[in-house]
Each structure stands twice: as structure tokens, then as C-alpha cells.
Amino acid sequence: MSDTIKQVVMPKWGLSMKEGKITKWLVSEGATVSVGDELTEVETEKIASAVEATDAGVVRRILGEVDTIYPVKTLLAIIADASVPDSEIDAFLASYVPPAVEEDEEVVDIYSTVTLPVGEIRYAKYGSGDKTLIFIHGFGGDCDNWLFNTSGLADQFSIYALDLPGHGRSVKGFNDASLSGMADVILSFMDALSIDSANLIGHSMGGAISMKTAIKAPKRVKSVTAFGTAGLGADINIDYINGFIGSDSRREIKPFLEELFFDAGLVSRQMIDDILKYKRLDHVPESLRELADTVFKGGKQSENLIDAFKATGIPMTAIHGADDKIIPAAHSEAAKSFAKVEILAGTGHMAQMEKSKEANALIAAQAK
Amino acid sequence: MARNLSMKDAINEALDLEMRRDPTVIIMGEDIAGGAGAQGEEDAWGGVLGVTKGLIGKYGANRVMDTPLSESAYIGAAVGAAACGLRPVAELMFLDFMGVCFDQIFNQAAKFKYMFGGKAQTPVVIRGMVGGGFRAAAQHSQMLTPLFTHIPGLKVVCPSNAYDAKGLLIQSIRDNDPVIFCEHKNLYASMADVPAESYTIPFGEAAIPREGKHVTIVAYGLMVHRALEAAETLSKEKIDVEVVDLRTLSPIDLDTIIESVEKTGHLVAVDEANPRCSIAADVIASVTEHAFKALKSAPKAITAPHTPVPFTPVLEDLYIPSAERIADAVRKQLK
Numbered sequence: 001m002s003d004t005i006k007q008v009v010m011p012k013w014g015l016s017m018k019e020g021k022i023t024k025w026l027v028s029e030g031a032t033v034s035v036g037d038e039l040t041e042v043e044t045e046k047i048a049s050a051v052e053a054t055d056a057g058v059v060r061r062i063l064g065e066v067d068t069i070y071p072v073k074t075l076l077a078i079i080a081d082a083s084v085p086d087s088e089i090d091a092f093l094a095s096y097v098p099p100a101v102e103e104d105e106e107v108v109d110i111y112s113t114v115t116l117p118v119g120e121i122r123y124a125k126y127g128s129g130d131k132t133l134i135f136i137h138g139f140g141g142d143c144d145n146w147l148f149n150t151s152g153l154a155d156q157f158s159i160y161a162l163d164l165p166g167h168g169r170s171v172k173g174f175n176d177a178s179l180s181g182m183a184d185v186i187l188s189f190m191d192a193l194s195i196d197s198a199n200l201i202g203h204s205m206g207g208a209i210s211m212k213t214a215i216k217a218p219k220r221v222k223s224v225t226a227f228g229t230a231g232l233g234a235d236i237n238i239d240y241i242n243g244f245i246g247s248d249s250r251r252e253i254k255p256f257l258e259e260l261f262f263d264a265g266l267v268s269r270q271m272i273d274d275i276l277k278y279k280r281l282d283h284v285p286e287s288l289r290e291l292a293d294t295v296f297k298g299g300k301q302s303e304n305l306i307d308a309f310k311a312t313g314i315p316m317t318a319i320h321g322a323d324d325k326i327i328p329a330a331h332s333e334a335a336k337s338f339a340k341v342e343i344l345a346g347t348g349h350m351a352q353m354e355k356s357k358e359a360n361a362l363i364a365a366q367a368k
Numbered sequence: 369m370a371r372n373l374s375m376k377d378a379i380n381e382a383l384d385l386e387m388r389r390d391p392t393v394i395i396m397g398e399d400i401a402g403g404a405g406a407q408g409e410e411d412a413w414g415g416v417l418g419v420t421k422g423l424i425g426k427y428g429a430n431r432v433m434d435t436p437l438s439e440s441a442y443i444g445a446a447v448g449a450a451a452c453g454l455r456p457v458a459e460l461m462f463l464d465f466m467g468v469c470f471d472q473i474f475n476q477a478a479k480f481k482y483m484f485g486g487k488a489q490t491p492v493v494i495r496g497m498v499g500g501g502f503r504a505a506a507q508h509s510q511m512l513t514p515l516f517t518h519i520p521g522l523k524v525v526c527p528s529n530a531y532d533a534k535g536l537l538i539q540s541i542r543d544n545d546p547v548i549f550c551e552h553k554n555l556y557a558s559m560a561d562v563p564a565e566s567y568t569i570p571f572g573e574a575a576i577p578r579e580g581k582h583v584t585i586v587a588y589g590l591m592v593h594r595a596l597e598a599a600e601t602l603s604k605e606k607i608d609v610e611v612v613d614l615r616t617l618s619p620i621d622l623d624t625i626i627e628s629v630e631k632t633g634h635l636v637a638v639d640e641a642n643p644r645c646s647i648a649a650d651v652i653a654s655v656t657e658h659a660f661k662a663l664k665s666a667p668k669a670i671t672a673p674h675t676p677v678p679f680t681p682v683l684e685d686l687y688i689p690s691a692e693r694i695a696d697a698v699r700k701q702l703k
């Protein structure tokens with residue numbers, strides 16, 4: 001293949017993605033683009049996002065059609081310098097051989113379980129770098145909340161993403177539903193998998209659990225990167241928490257899930273179906289209620305970890321969507337005296353999903 | 369963690385989990401014992417297709433009751449036991465056999481709550497096989513769902529996949545009303561990711577296994593797969609089909625159907641049952657009544673013909689609505 005002709009292909013976001021649908025082209029043929037420019041919107045069964053240019057140049061051909069589903073790696077567009085003659089592009093397309101479809105067997109089962117004092121915990125493992133990252137989701141989430149991050153960072157790090165007790169496919173119940181009890185789960189998880197120390201990445205309540213783990217065992221936590229984190233102030237959108245626990249149908253839960261994102265359009269039917277599947281497992285509503293009544297007692301966050309965490313001296317990056325409707329961005333601003341703070345404009349509570357590229361760069365920078 | 373389970377095993381797991389959780393759950397039926405690890409015939413069965421295999425070893429003959437070949441007797445016993453506090457799951461093998469126990473189901477189980485002023489409850493599940501394509505001839509291949517759906521007091525469930533089968537069966541067992549649980553025999557081997565834990569799916573909530581904006585196809589059971597196959601073919605012709613899987617026929621999720629038709633303006637209702645008074649006819653009537661203005665074309669029903677299910681394979685294959693027939697109907701809607 002000519003190295004002057006750059007291919008734009010259907011991306012693979014997360015290991016389960018097999019195909020994606022083009023919903024809209026954001027550029028037209030002839031447009032000049034720079035690296036990072038958004039080219040097209042793609043919708044998968046999990047989420048909608050934009051495909052960004054990885055090369056600069058002129059969009060010479062758009063091949064992917066709107067409202068059409070393409071397998072991962074399908075050629076969607078051609079970017080080349082204006083100086084490359086059309087004939088060369090035509091010749092490239094004429095001789096273009098689509099990449100072979102990956103066999104299903106090649107997809108290694110990334111999920112495993114480990115039995116801890118609290119019960120069985122499911123986790124996903126990606127990559128095999130020297131440095132270890134442990135991803136801890138928030139209230140009502142699971143390890144798949146990090147799909148864009150784990151897939152984007154697996155080439156550099158050893159990555160673990162777990163389902164907390166009461167969540168995903170882990171045990172539905174707690175020994176201790178407080179932040180301290182959850183931190184004990186993280187430490188016993190590290191013990192069980194012989195992880196001496198790690199960089200913790202947490203979202204929302206998971207950010208507070210990361211900080212609490214660092215406070216309890218400072219030698220075992222190298223850094224904390226937290227998105228829309230709890231633990232830095234008293235406010236929590238308790239109507240969201242109660243709505244999430246109490247809703248049992250698509251119509252009921254959708255408005256609550258829309259509060260998580262800056263762009264409510266990101267809440268896909270598949271996302272709602274996945275969450276309802278989780279919420280309909282036996283003991284889930286009771287577990288979530290117990291957790292909320294402990295961590296968000298009386299509609300306020302039970303613990304402010306600023307002073308105790310600051311005392312550990314462990315480096316922290318706090319990333320917060322400016323438009324977070326669950327925990328206000330002002331909480332992360334309050335961490336400026338000891339943490340690197342990034343407030344992302346046009347971003348809601350799910351900053352790690354909504355701004356995955358920036359998120360991954362910040363995670364990698366903090367973990368190095 | 370994809371935990372792939374067949375629909376047959378998902379049904380077995382639902383029975384197992386509910387029997388473990390609730391000692392009042394019992395199962396009864398013809399040849400349902402088996403798979404206990406004993407010698408010879410005792411081990412051979414566990415349901416004619418092995419759906420209840422192994423349960424007798426775990427729960428014993430008092431809770432896994434192998435009955436005489438008399439549907440009228442044991443279905444009546446199950447209904448009576450339900451009224452007296454147990455939660456029986458009676459297997460009718462082929463639901464075609466329901467004819468000999470209509471009174472027990474239609475006149476007794478379905479009526480108790482009403483006749484006793486709401487003071488009686490009848491938490492019985494009658495499960496069994498439905499549908500064609502199994503080369504089992506006219507008396508073992510029918511889709512009698514419309515018959516059951518017609519009766520007030522019965523709930524009617526017909527899952528299209530292993531995940532739904534497990535959640536809907538657990539819901540059926542926990543439900544306090546009689547439920548007719550229809551298992552398509554040609555879906556027993558179909559696989560899906562099924563969590564090991566117990567979970568429920570509420571009745572009256574349709575699923576949308578494929579979203580689209582040009583035409584709505586409403587289906588249930590095996591026909592969901594035919595509809596999805598048609599949708600796949602049509603997507604290559606730039607026709608974007610939405611498939612609604614009813615999951616439960618009584619109650620029925622009209623809101624989701626109407627919401628979809630209001631988006632697409634076109635409706636094809638697919639049903640493996642015979643055409644007269646079918647679920648397809650019911651869906652079309654309801655949409656016409658409640659959302660007539662949303663329709664841009666006359667709704668179309670794709671059903672089996674008004675004949676018994678043929679035994680000869682060539683005719684049986686013609687009898688059951690195919691993906692091609694469904695795709696043709698969709699194309700005509702858009703002309």
C-alpha cells in the first residue's frame with residue numbers, strides 16, 4: 001500500500017465490538033483535516049462516538065454510507081495529500097483487499113473470577129505492561145464502563161477492571177458497604193492476584209474508593225486518577241441515585257441515565273437494556289439500597305477524604321466534566337491544592353467515556 | 369464473561385434455581401424424572417427432550433413428580449395444588465395436548481381469582497413445547513398461543529432466546545397467576561449469554577432486538593429469528609427494519625409496538641399461528657384502532673395458512689413463515 005494514502009477504517013472500541021453503524025459524516029470529500037478532527041459518527045450496540053482522523057490531509061474519498069452497518073476494520077474513507085493524483089487513489093482502491101475477518105476464537109475471554117472474603121468477584125484483564133492499572137467503577141456501574149479506556153491503554157499497561165460487590169456479575173452483597181469496606185475489597189483483590197502495588201483509576205464512588213484504598217494502604221497505591229469523583233465534598237444528586245435504584249423499566253430509567261451524560265443521545269437502547277439486565281438480577285436493588293444508605297446517607301456523601309488523602313502524598317489527577325449533574329465539578333476544583341485538576345467542557349458525569357481520548361492521555365500521564 | 373447456554377439448559381437452570389430458593393416449587397409431568405445417574409430407564413428421560421434432566425437427583429421424587437399419561441388428571445392436580453399453596457410447574461410436553469385439560473385451565477385455574485372475589489390465587493405454570501419445523505406432524509407442531517391469549521386470567525409467555533427464557537420462567541414461577549409458558553422446540557438449542565444468577569423479566573415488556581426506522585416487524589418466538597434474518601437481507605437494500613419481540617402475549621406491550629409504528633409508519637406482524645384470530649391479527653387490530661394516523665400503508669400479517677401443520681418436510685417448510693416471505697412483505701409496504 002502506498003504510504004501517502006491513509007485509510008480510515010471502522011474502529012474497534014472494546015473487545016466485544018464487531019461492527020458499527022455510520023450515522024453521520026462530519027466532513028465531506030475535499031475537506032482538509034488535521035489529526036484529531038472528527039470525521040464521522042459511529043454507533044455501536046454499546047455507545048455512539050466519533051471517529052477521529054489519525055492522519056492529516058484531504059478527505060479524498062468517502063466510501064462508508066450513512067445508516068449502514070460495517071464490520072470492524074472496513075475501509076470507510078481515504079485521506080491523502082492534495083498532491084496525490086486521483087489515478088493513484090483509484091489504483092489503490094482497485095487493488096484494495098479487505099482485511100480478513102477475525103475468527104471468534106482469537107478473542108480471548110478477558111473475564112475471570114476470583115473468590116475473596118466478600119465472595120466471588122468478576123474482573124477483566126487486558127494488556128501486559130510493567131505498570132499496573134486497576135479500574136474501579138462507580139455506583140451502579142461495572143467493569144465495562146471502562147471499555148474505551150481499557151482498550152485504549154492495553155498496549156502500555158497491565159490492566160484490571162473489576163465489578164465491585166453488588167455490581168455487574170460479582171457477588172450481590174457486602175461485608176461492609178462503606179468506602180472502607182470497599183477499599184478492603186480492592187486490597188484483597190490485589191492480594192489474591194499478587195499485585196503488590198498499582199495505579200488506581202476510579203469513577204465517581206470508585207474514585208472515593210481509590211482514595212480510601214490509598215489512605216488505608218499508602219504503600220500499595222502509586223497514584224490515583226479519578227473521574228467525576230466522590231470523596232471531595234458533600235453533594236450528590238440523590239434523586240439520580242434513588243431513581244436508578246427504583247426504576248424497573250426502560251421508560252422509567254431512561255431520564256435518569258440521560259443525566260449521566262452531557263449528550264443525552266449517548267444513552268442507547270443497548271445501554272439501557274444492559275443496565276436493566278443487571279438491575280433485574282436477584283438482590284441487586286437491595287444491595288444498591290444498602291450501599292446508597294451507607295455511602296450517601298441522608299442524601300449527602302458520608303465521607304470527605306481530602307485531608308486524609310492529602311496526608312499520604314500520593315499523586316492524584318482529578319478529572320471532572322464541567323456539566324456533571326451527579327457530582328458538581330466544584331468538588332474536584334477543591335482538590336487543586338494537592339491534585340492535578342482537569343475540568344472538561346461539554347462533558348457530563350461519564351468523562352472517561354465522553355472524552356475517552358483526553359481521559360486516556362491523562363491516565364497514562366499520571367501512571368508514568 | 370460470555371456464559372453461553374442453550375435455551376433448554378436455561379429453562380433447566382431456572383427450574384433448578386427456583387426449586388432451590390423456594391421449597392413450595394414442585395414440577396410434574398410425563399417422563400420428567402431422569403438424569404439422576406441411576407441405571408437404565410430411570411436415567412434415560414428427564415423430559416422428552418431432556419429439559420428437566422437431573423432435577424430428580426437434586427430434589428427427589430416428592431418434588432419432581434413423574435405422572436401417569438393423563439394430562440387431565442395431573443394438570444388438574446397442579447391447579448389444585450397451586451390453589452392450596454404450592455407453586456407447581458406442570459410440563460404438558462406438547463402444548464397441543466391441552467385439549468384434554470381445557471376445563472382445568474380455562475374454567476378453573478383462569479377463573480379462581482375472579483370467582484372467589486380475589487381471595488384465591490393460582491400460582492401454577494404450565495409449560496411445554498409449541499411450534500413447527502420439528503417433523504412432528506399436525507398434533508405436535510401447532511402454535512396455539514392465540515387460544516391461550518384469548519382467555520382472561522391466563523398469562524401467556526413465548527420467549528425467543530435463552531436469556532429471556534430463564535428470566536421469564538423465573539418470573540412465571542414467582543407470579544401469583546396461572547401462566548402458560550410456550551417453549552419453541554426449534555429454539556431449545558439456540559445459545560445466548562445467560563447470567564448464572566437468578567433474574568426476572570417483567571411481563572408485558574417487549575424487547576427490540578434490532579432498531580430501525582423504515583418498517584416495524586412485530587414477532588415472537590421462532591419468528592423473531594426469521595424477522596431478524598429478513599431485516600439483515602433488507603439492510604443490504606437500504607431498508608432499515610425495526611424488530612419488536614413481544615416476549616409475552618398476555619399481557620402484551622402495546623406501548624412499545626405503537627411507539628415503533630409511530631416512528632416507522634409501516635407494520636408487518638409475523639405469527640407462526642394460523643391466521644384467523646392470531647396474535648398477528650390482534651396486533652394489527654390494536655395498532656389500527658389506537659394509531660391509525662401513524663400508518664402510511666395497510667398493515668400486513670404473515671402467518672401460517674389456515675390448515676393443519678403438514679408432516680411432509682417440503683410442505684412444512686412452506687407452511688412456517690420464512691424470512692423471504694417476511695422480506696417480501698416489507699418491500700411491498702414501502703412501494
